[in-house]
Amino acid sequence: MSEAYHLWEWADKKQGPYVPALVSPLEMKDNAVFVDLGCGSGYVNSYVSSHCAPAENIGIDYEAATIELAKKLNAGNGGVKWMCASAESIPLPTASVDYIVCRGVVPLAHVDTVFAEISRILRPGGRVVFLLHSWTFYFKWLSTKSLKKDAIAVLHFLLGAWFNLTGHQVQLRWGSHVIGQTWQTEARVRKMLGRKGMSLYKVVSVPEFLVYAEKNGSPSKVRTSAMSSLASEQVVH
Numbered sequence: 001m002s003e004a005y006h007l008w009e010w011a012d013k014k015q016g017p018y019v020p021a022l023v024s025p026l027e028m029k030d031n032a033v034f035v036d037l038g039c040g041s042g043y044v045n046s047y048v049s050s051h052c053a054p055a056e057n058i059g060i061d062y063e064a065a066t067i068e069l070a071k072k073l074n075a076g077n078g079g080v081k082w083m084c085a086s087a088e089s090i091p092l093p094t095a096s097v098d099y100i101v102c103r104g105v106v107p108l109a110h111v112d113t114v115f116a117e118i119s120r121i122l123r124p125g126g127r128v129v130f131l132l133h134s135w136t137f138y139f140k141w142l143s144t145k146s147l148k149k150d151a152i153a154v155l156h157f158l159l160g161a162w163f164n165l166t167g168h169q170v171q172l173r174w175g176s177h178v179i180g181q182t183w184q185t186e187a188r189v190r191k192m193l194g195r196k197g198m199s200l201y202k203v204v205s206v207p208e209f210l211v212y213a214e215k216n217g218s219p220s221k222v223r224t225s226a227m228s229s230l231a232s233e234q235v236v237h
């Protein structure tokens with residue numbers, strides 16, 4: 001994802017009603033552990049620092065350059081811990097996180113593995129919001145100007161169709177890059193999260209496809225710290 005894209009998101013969403021509306025259904029309590037998984041520029045972490053009272057506020061992205069940009073944009077906001085890590089292998093302990101925002105990551109990743117990791121790190125009663133892609137998403141990429149862009153849009157659409165019809169995700173790779181994306185349906189996501197011990201409690205279809213889910217089970221009184229068991233080199237200082 002380009003720096004220009006992240007700077008645009010930062011400028012568009014840092015102020016205004018977008019983030020409050022996104023996080024409000026999570027009903028975040030004080031002294032909780034918050035993670036933005038695939039944090040990009042870190043505008044959600046910035047909001048959580050200034051409007052909530054988290055015990056820990058963590059921004060994770062697998063692109064080192066993006067984490068550096070988020071740190072720069074959030075300079076002076078020392079309350080956020082930044083980690084360069086994959087959503088498919090999150091270096092946080094089991095049942096250590098209360099709230100997760102995961103915006104625009106699942107369609108780019110291995111969906112079942114990300115769901116498994118999120119379910120693992122969430123505490124019972126913990127909540128997550130996903131921004132997903134609906135079946136019409138890749139149509140917006142179609143134009144008569146670029147045959148390459150059209151071909152990629154059609155490829156993503158077909159990969160998404162296969163994924164939703166069969167439940168199996170085909171991931172195409174070019175070197176170390178994954179080039180295939182997917183779109184999601186509420187029914188498929190409900191089924192997959194259900195198998196991971198999570199239940200959907202709110203779905204928004206327009207203007208964005210947002211799914212809110214909760215980890216099943218009763219909240220435990222024993223709380224594992226998200227950061228304390230990590231090696232210090234896993235946190236980007």
Ligand SMILES: C[S@@+](CC[C@H](N)C(=O)[O-])C[C@H]1O[C@@H](n2cnc3c(N)ncnc32)[C@H](O)[C@@H]1O
Pocket residue numbers: 001009037038039040041060061062063066085086087088102103104105108109110
């Ligand atoms: C569409 S952008 C959204 C960024 C941010 N969540 C926002 O709302 O502006 C997707 C972000 O997820 C990150 N990302 C994609 N796949 C990832 C993965 N498997 N693990 C961690 N981060 C990932 C990208 O580097 C990028 O910053």
